Amino acid sequence: MSEKTKNPPAGKKDEGLRVPWLLSVEYQYAAGQFATRFFQELRDNGRIWGVRCPGCQRVYIPPRPVCGICAGKTGEWVEVGDEGVIVGCTVVNVPFIDPMTGEQRPVPYGFAIIRLDGASTALYHFLEETDPKKLGVGKRVKAVFRPERKGTLLDIKHFRLLD
């Protein structure tokens, strides 16, 4: 049903009639053979595994079927550490609607790209610390696991700075 926008932004003139629509789709994503194995290990044993490319020896997290650089299939699974180094990091202050809930995601929150010890690629994850002055590229971090693990990336609650 069409309606006037209820709360035009402050300082703006009424923008007139705008017709609303809520995109709302529930997905059932297949995890696939690589992610399924990764998350089972994470849930059952609290361990983090990647796959190695037999060509260049890179260890990939997330694990995947093909090493793009070698254009060849990946090979054996290898365990990596639960500690690593920050490759890039930020603290998000800008509020936005979380597409997974349809509501605003709470801010501030810290997140980083973290290269775990033994991995060649880096993983997105949350940081416990939200003061940008205390964060930094090159600092070491350690995974903090949740007591009850369900088999998702959030079985790791966040990464904690190591001194």
Added chain:
Amino acid sequence: MDREVTLPAPEQVAILGAVQTRYEAGKPHQTYNELVHEVVDQLLAETGVALREIQSIVSASQDFFDGRTISGMAINEVAGGYLNSESKIAGDGIQALLYGAARILAGAYDLTLVVAHCKESEGQFHQITSTMFDPYVERPLGLDEHIAAALQARRFLSVAGAAEADLAAVSRKNHRHAMKNPLARRSGDFSIEHILASAEIVSPLRDLLAGPITDGACAILLGSPERARAPRRPVSWIAGMGSSTDAYWTDRELAASAALAQAAERAFAAAGIRKPLDDLHVVELSARYAHEELLYLDALGFGNGAAAKARLAAGDFDLGGKLPVNPSGGALTGNPTCVAGLARVAEIHLQLTAAAGQRQVKDARTGLAHGTSGICGQSQTVVILRGDAPQRP
């Protein structure tokens, strides 16, 4: 259009190979990235090409079905995209084939991988397809692809003077064909009565008159004439391509397809086809809904509603008939959005290279593949393929 849009000569772009997954109601064990890996891996093995030789990729997929913005990014590595040129079309895979052919004709690449993928099972068909509709006057009413197709079906029945039993005859033929296609999602020797008693989706559409929710992928390797000459296995050639766009669905006669007629005219002109019924040996149509097959046969010049019905009844369009239509079973038996049109090309390639197994049409040398996208077939594309040893007109 001031000029006809035609290919300069019929043997400049070859199809070196074509691979499809099995089409299934769901593929819960694979991500779409892994689906693409499966078809690309098999395609490269069959054509003897290494992944590192691929420098040009055109994919077709739909962000809303994939549940991901710029969903093409997930297939980069399995399709050979790292530091190479991948582009993504939001539309049917047959358009990706056209773009791939343009890249080869432009002399930019001697190989181009074309891939289409979709897992319809992962999202919600109603919610997703409703986003194609006018947001001001249509979405608030709850329209979706099935409802628009049902409106088109009723319109076609009325204008063409056809009966629901005629739609069932299309369904019967295609599901019987699909019994010979090991990749088919749905097949069976269904009676007309059984089809007309299948569950109502939106009347007059029934379960066996509409393509079911399906997961699958298709990959095709295009090559330059030099690549095609490398002695490996039989190839087919793109002999003509034609495309056209119709008006929005409420703004045209839904019982006809002016855009398909235009697309076909362009492709026939390019391929030197004057009498399609005689010159073509096999046809694969993207008709997810049974009425679309009759409607599209009409647009292709294979007879108005009545004539097409008579030919259908006479078995002309059956495997073994005069001009087999959808010997694979076609999209009605289950091909996902985005994949259906490219799958048609793959099927024609298999026919022309005598690799279609039990569904092989004897002595097929020239075939037509068709793809469509949008509400009630708004965008239409026709590709004419010829078998090896191209016949110069």
Added chain:
Amino acid sequence: MPHKVGIVATGQTKHTAKRTDINLRELITEAVTRALDDAGLRMSDIDAVMLGNMEPFEGFMLPELWSVEGWGGLGKPAMKFNTGGTVGTSTAIAAYYFAASGIYDTILAVGFEKQSEGHTQTAITTVGDPLWERTMMAGAIGNFAVMASTYVHESGVTEEHAAKIAVKSRRNACNNEYAHLQMPNLTVEEVLASPYLAYPVRRLDFCPQSDGACALVLATEAKAKKLAPQPAWIKAVATAHEQQYMGDSPRRLADMRSQRAASQRVYKACGISDPVRDLDVAEIYEVATYAELAMYENLGFCAPGQSGKLIDHGVTTMSGQLPVNPSGGVLATNCIGATAMIRVAEAALQIMGKAGKRQVPGAKLALATGYGGNAWTDALILGRE
């Protein structure tokens, strides 16, 4: 051999935060009409149309088909591209290949986005892989902030360097009648006083969200010469992708593998060995100030770690040796489906000598880039010859 292809006309809307006066279809018409008028063409002269748009930003599947009356598409071959930030260049490059192949002679390319109708950061968050990245992602802002942190750490660029880029962009934009953010009096101090969106990226370090459309007309040689006194000839195009996840590129902005590969490819094709010397102007896709600085290195405008000096010495300003983004760039206007095409249109205007107040005098060779997703790059070189 490919046919020679030139850009003969461009059309843009006045890009702005919210076009609440017109709908998406009407926005497209505005840009297309301007492009046709620019070349003195009728819609019947157009053989085919290539469209570019990112559907999740409008929540609209195949909006080009709903909009068909808006781009005169009835009876015409058309297809739609959907490649993220690069969509405008992907669309222009497809139009180039279709013309170069000889399939079509005169092609209309259109990029469009009406970001005000949805939630950009939300839609960009769904770029993240649902299992691996989406939970943490915070739109493009969070992503670029993470990348910028790596680059700042490695290159030693300062907030002041970034602020100078912000000022250059918004001041250049004042010479561009189509630009969204025009700030003639912006100072480095003001940029440094703007709040952090996501550390180290401040509000004025980042691009706006815009509504806008851009159209190009491309034609094969004989047609192009008839349609424009000086076509902008497309001399080279390249696309280079990254690996599939956000954390795959080891040094992120500090070493953009795709940008090095794509730019080196087009430079080689055109015999460019020193881009600052050989190019006359560049229109690059920089979503954030730090990205522009990093791109100076990745595009070979300076040695690693020297991008700060480049802006300190004014090399990339309007009066410098290689003006970068005379239009104001993405930092002044970002209507995603159109943005990369605007880079091509602006580069073409420079080559055609039609860039008005933002004209780089005598520009003969121009670079245009697109950038998107997990760091992939399109590059085009346009020239007078």
Added chain:
Amino acid sequence: MSESHWIVKQKIEIPFHYTPGPALLRFLEGLRDGKIFASGVRGESRKTVPPLSFCGRSWKPADDWTELPGTGTLESFAVVPHGMAELPQEGERIVFGLVKLDGADTCLAHLFHTKEPGKLKVGAKVRVRWHAERSPGIQAIAGFDLL
């Protein structure tokens, strides 16, 4: 969840607000007032509803307005099975209709609320049924009735 292949359930939910532009705005506001407006190019007979502001065929503004009488011809209809949509009244079926309004060259999709979908025929004459309380939007129309 099978151990051999995991399924991850996740929602995508994003609100949108669409600007109608001048022609659709006039149309939607007209509906509030119980009027149906169509537009066309001056000097041309073709009229579209919902109205376009610009005709892509003649590449001219479509600013020649007409008010339509609210009657038309049923071009097609599709019957939604029980259980698919919320039924408005006891015994009624939801039917989507495609109607060419008298004076228009295009169709408008809307609903029929009927207890007897079997009475609908392609080619039948129909009339718009208005809601008593209306705001600007397509739902100012309740649906169509057979004449």
